[in-house]
Amino acid sequence: MSKGFSTSSVGRKILMALSGFFLLFFLLQHFVINFLSVLSADAFNETSHFMGTNPLIQYILQPVLLFGVLFHLGMGIYLDLQNKKARPVKYAMNKPGENANWMSRNMIITGIMIMLFLGLHFYDFWIPEIKDKFIDGIWDNPTKYYEHLVHKFADPVRVGIYVLAFVFLALHLLHGFQSAFQSVGFNHRKYTPIIKKLGTLYAIIIPLGFIFIAIFHFINHSH
Amino acid sequence: MDLTLKIWRQKDAKSEGKMETYPIKNISEHSSFLEMLDVLNENLVNEGKEPVAFDHDCREGICGMCSLYINGEAHGPDRGVTTCQLHMRMFKDGDTIYIEPFRSKAFPVIKDLVVDRGSFDRIQHAGGFISVNTSGNTQDANALPIPKPDADKAMDAATCIGCGACVATCKNSSAMLFVAAKVSQYSYLPQGQVERKERVLNMVEQMDKEGFGNCTNTGACEVECPKGISLEFIARMNREYFGASIVSEK
Numbered sequence: 004m005s006k007g008f009s010t011s012s013v014g015r016k017i018l019m020a021l022s023g024f025f026l027l028f029f030l031l032q033h034f035v036i037n038f039l040s041v042l043s044a045d046a047f048n049e050t051s052h053f054m055g056t057n058p059l060i061q062y063i064l065q066p067v068l069l070f071g072v073l074f075h076l077g078m079g080i081y082l083d084l085q086n087k088k089a090r091p092v093k094y095a096m097n098k099p100g101e102n103a104n105w106m107s108r109n110m111i112i113t114g115i116m117i118m119l120f121l122g123l124h125f126y127d128f129w130i131p132e133i134k135d136k137f138i139d140g141i142w143d144n145p146t147k148y149y150e151h152l153v154h155k156f157a158d159p160v161r162v163g164i165y166v167l168a169f170v171f172l173a174l175h176l177l178h179g180f181q182s183a184f185q186s187v188g189f190n191h192r193k194y195t196p197i198i199k200k201l202g203t204l205y206a207i208i209i210p211l212g213f214i215f216i217a218i219f220h221f222i223n224h225s226h
Numbered sequence: 227m228d229l230t231l232k233i234w235r236q237k238d239a240k241s242e243g244k245m246e247t248y249p250i251k252n253i254s255e256h257s258s259f260l261e262m263l264d265v266l267n268e269n270l271v272n273e274g275k276e277p278v279a280f281d282h283d284c285r286e287g288i289c290g291m292c293s294l295y296i297n298g299e300a301h302g303p304d305r306g307v308t309t310c311q312l313h314m315r316m317f318k319d320g321d322t323i324y325i326e327p328f329r330s331k332a333f334p335v336i337k338d339l340v341v342d343r344g345s346f347d348r349i350q351h352a353g354g355f356i357s358v359n360t361s362g363n364t365q366d367a368n369a370l371p372i373p374k375p376d377a378d379k380a381m382d383a384a385t386c387i388g389c390g391a392c393v394a395t396c397k398n399s400s401a402m403l404f405v406a407a408k409v410s411q412y413s414y415l416p417q418g419q420v421e422r423k424e425r426v427l428n429m430v431e432q433m434d435k436e437g438f439g440n441c442t443n444t445g446a447c448e449v450e451c452p453k454g455i456s457l458e459f460i461a462r463m464n465r466e467y468f469g470a471s472i473v474s475e476k
Binding site for chain 1: 441
């Protein structure tokens with residue numbers, strides 16, 4: 004591997020795409036498990052218990068995920084600051100909307116909004132889970148997950164924030180999904196149009212699904 | 227047509243510049259944008275004022291010399307044209323037109339609307355060449371068979387005139403479309419294979435040194451490029467770079 008890869012613009016772009024792919028895959032499995040909570044409390048508890056106690060997931064995949072999130076965020080902010088420096092004098096008249104869509108031009112805004120939401124999300128779910136297991140040492144409580152979930156989604160303010168966050172996620176993915184393919188060098192006359200359609204579907208269906216889950220539990224458990 | 231021009235005036239590279247307003251009358255809608263600026267300069271000279279400096283050379287859309295950020299877009303509101311090919315019929319009588327230099331840290335302003343695009347030359351020097359002996363023993367070009375689709379792609383990439391519209395329009399001021407075109411034009415051809423890996427590594431390294439921003443795939447460059455260079459070439463450069471990085475011994 005060349006020394007300059009991880010510090011070059013093209014190398015970093017590829018790393019942003021690879022971490023993006025990883026997060027896309029993570030989001031999909033997160034969605035599938037969450038969706039179980041709509042279908043059956045038992046199935047959701049059982050899967051969550053497995054995810055929360057399996058050593059491979061806990062000690063290998065969880066740190067990798069955390070690193071992936073932080074890397075994608077940190078590198079995204081760093082590159083954006085670098086990009087802003089590349090044009091010290093701004094245009095007096097600029098029409099960026101004439102040649103590129105809003106989503107592609109505002110990845111940093113949608114990205115930071117998602118990260119702010121992740122703060123709340125970690126406070127709600129991840130930190131209590133880590134506290135339970137690694138501070139209080141309680142590993143075996145296989146029915147807590149569903150209760151915890153519906154308890155959190157009984158609060159209308161929280162549900163509102165979740166809905167808004169997923170709108171930002173959708174905007175981020177509308178550009179990010181297809182952009183990641185381009186960054187790793189995948190651009191094909193035949194397949195790229197399919198990837199773009201697939202990306203649009205993913206960017207709409209997954210966030211909409213998460214919104215549905217939050218509203219579903221709010222309606223069923225807020226009384 | 228009667229127009230109001232708002233033009234960036236800057237005495238030299240070190241001075242601070244500012245937008246200044248110039249009314250201009252009786253412009254033919256059939257004239258090109260640069261001809262309109264010629265009229266303005268004639269007027270300014272007659273009034274004993276300093277004419278506006280702007281880049282131009284061939285005035286037929288092939289040299290890449292004319293630049294200008296016109297009403298918020300590189301080479302103005304038309305598509306697939308350089309500024310010399312932009313006609314005044316794209317504007318309406320009474321319009322106010324903003325005329326600014328291409329903005330990038332790597333394209334410093336020399337005077338008024340003229341910028342130094344020497345950073346592009348230095349990227350070319352870093353790898354945009356093939357090493358062949360031209361002492362008179364050059365092989366017949368037809369002796370090397372090249373598949374037509376490859377020759378076409380190489381030609382598509384080689385149509386880049388290095389004008390810098392991609393940099394000017396990119397929100398990150400990134401030069402990826404230019405560098406991708408220059409990397410790709412050789413990578414499709416047998417003559418380009420010898421230096422293929424080194425070329426992409428060196429050109430990207432030089433691009434980063436010059437202070438261009440990073441690409442975020444907005445696609446604005448492809449839209450504004452007067453020669454219609456495709457984003458396909460950026461993807462190709464990314465692949466080339468990744469591959470060359472893995473095997474590089476540097």
